[in-house]
Amino acid sequence: MGCVSGGFFATQGVPMRPRAESWSLLVALAVAASGCRDSAYRAASKVDSIAAWRQFVAQHPTDEQLDAARARLAELEFAEARTVHTVVAYKRFLEAHPDSAQARAAKALLEALRFNAAREQGTAQALRQFIREHPEGVHRDEADALLRPLELKEVAKLDEPVMLARIAAQNPEDPRAAEVSSRLDEVAFSRATTAETQLAYLRDFPAGAHRDEVKARLLSVQLDGLLVSGAIDEAAALAARSPLGASLGDWPARLAKARALAALEATKDPLRRRALPGWTRRALPDVLASLRAADPMDRWQAVAELGQFVSVKVLDPLLEQLRAARHVLVRQAAFDGLRAVVRLLPRHVAEYELATRLEALAEKAQDGGLVLTRAALLDVSGQLERAAQEYQRAWDASAPDPVVLRRWVALRAERRQHFASAATARQLAAWAKDAATQAEPPTPATALFVARELCAARQAATLARDAIAAARREGADFPEDLEAFEVRAVEAQRLVEARLRDAELVLLEEDARARRCGDDAVAERIAAGEAERLEALATLGARPPKEWPQWVELVRWRDPSPRVRASVK
Secondary structure, rough: OOOOOOOOOOOOEOOOOOHHHHHHHHHHHHHHHHHHHHHHHHHHHHHOOHHHHHHHHOOOOOOOOOHHHHHHHHHHHHHHHHOOOOOOHHHHHHHOOOOOHHHHHHHHHHHHHHHHHHHHHHOOOHHHHHHHHOOOOHHHHHHHHHHOOOOHHHHHOOHHHHHHHHHHHHHOOOOHHHHHHHHHHHHHOOOOHHHHHHHHEEEEEEEEHHHHHHHHHHHHHHHHHHHHHOOOHHHHHHHOOOOOOOOOOOOOOHHHHHHHHHHHHOOHHHHHHHHHOOOOOOHHHHHHHOOOOHHHHHHHHHHHOOOOOOOOOHHHHHHHHHHOOHHHHHHHHHHHHHHHHHHHHHHHHHHHHHHHHHHHHHOOOOOOOHHHHHHHHHOOOOOOOHHHHHHHHOOOOOOOOHHHHHHHHHHHHHOOOHHHHHHHHHHHHHHHHHHHHHOOOOOOOOOOHHHHHHHHHHHHHHHHHHHHHHHOOOOOOOOOHHHHHHHHHHHHHHHHHHOOOOHHHHHHHHOOOOOOOOOOHHHHHHHHHHHHHHHHHHHEEEEEOOOOHHHHEEEEEEHOOOOHHHOOO
16 A cells, blocks of 8 residues: 555545444554655655755654754754855754754854954954854954954044943053043933933042033023013022133123113003013912912912913922922823913923923932932923833822823823723723712801812813723724723722712802802913913014014013914014
8 A cells, every 4th residue: 555645534536424333444454654754754755865865854843853853964064054154054054943052052163253353353343243143152252352452442433432431441451541531422412412321420530520511501591481481680690600601702792682682671652561471470479379379279260370481480489389289280280281381382492391300309218209300301391202211110000190080091092002002091980989889977167168179070070081082083992992991981980970960069058259170261261361471472563663673582582372372473
């Protein structure tokens, strides 16, 4: 009987059924099939060539002698690679047989070939390439010894700080090490083009040749921040007090320009006063005083008003409210205000103010509040990946932070991660429901504070419902889950609104003029001020006064409204 194909139930391509009377035939077929496999292995053994063993391995992937076949194939291919003795030959062998008995020898031969080639080339680049490919190789120490003098010779051409730092560390006793350190200083200084990299230069090069120049650059940006904030006298005093102030050649002109713009703000003319950036806005000391108000609504509206100041002076109060305020809406308004102010400040000023605060935080104990502050600073500076890591560090699953949840909902929606955004919104809705469930029954003495807490819960529940609905409109994955999320969000919203209504009824019984959730007199005043400024500037621009270019600059520099800024030409 010849060899068969197709298994026990087929011969010559004709299906067969395993009837009892055919059992002897089936046994015979099985023995024949086994004999075919043995015959194939014996045939490959007889030929004993790479081609024969490759064919056996390809055609008999389940054969019980497959491991032996592969081992023999590896022996033959390794022998062939040794005969050829090239990098390509050993690489191909290792790709085909990474776990073979010959793999270790192949790796050693490959390393030796590469090392000899790098040594013959005699260049730092070739030796660095060898070290990258064989970081733990037996020739590593020898390669390092050959590389060090070559790298010292090419120091003047290198512009990679990490490499220069490594060369300096590896050659501390070499007379040329000073040249390496000097070159590293130059490269780092050339790359210190932002406040963050300039602060890093001062930190990493305590004896750097360019420290005064970097400090002068940072001082210049700090002065710009004070000028744009209207703190002109403070800026002038800082420049006069600093030994580096004299190196700022354009400082007198910048100071004179700021004083001229400040003179415009001292106008008594009614039309021009309505065109000023601060029209309808309270003075900063008054707004800061409201942060200590008894009513949480006064506090969160005051924090929202801080976001209307194009001033570095409001950054620390906003960060403090974000970190330490107890009411959720105060903290949420602080984050929103921080983002608004950072966007309005000149870019180089915003970068400086954020970088200096991040640098200061790095030196402090990292409690939860400070980690959250760091996350917010990274977030508003656009460093979202680093911010995400800090948000995660600050996260406490046993006490979910609704401010962080709201930010995650927004970020994931912006990245079109709609299901992830909806899943986070579900957590936000759960937080709102828990807040409503745990709220104390309102009494005349507690109704105000209960209502304000439930106001935060209502905002969270509404945002959660809207985010989940948006994910459904976008056709996000798992529509059945999204439908369940939305049902729970709507339930949370209804419960919160019912509890809020109960609290506000008690509150109104005590004071019919009490403000309710949704009252936003500050936002209305801000919107009215924007409209009046637009109208006043349009009137002034129709018949521009001689100082109109200065008015345009003042508006573009200090007005908190992007619409108003865009309206002047």
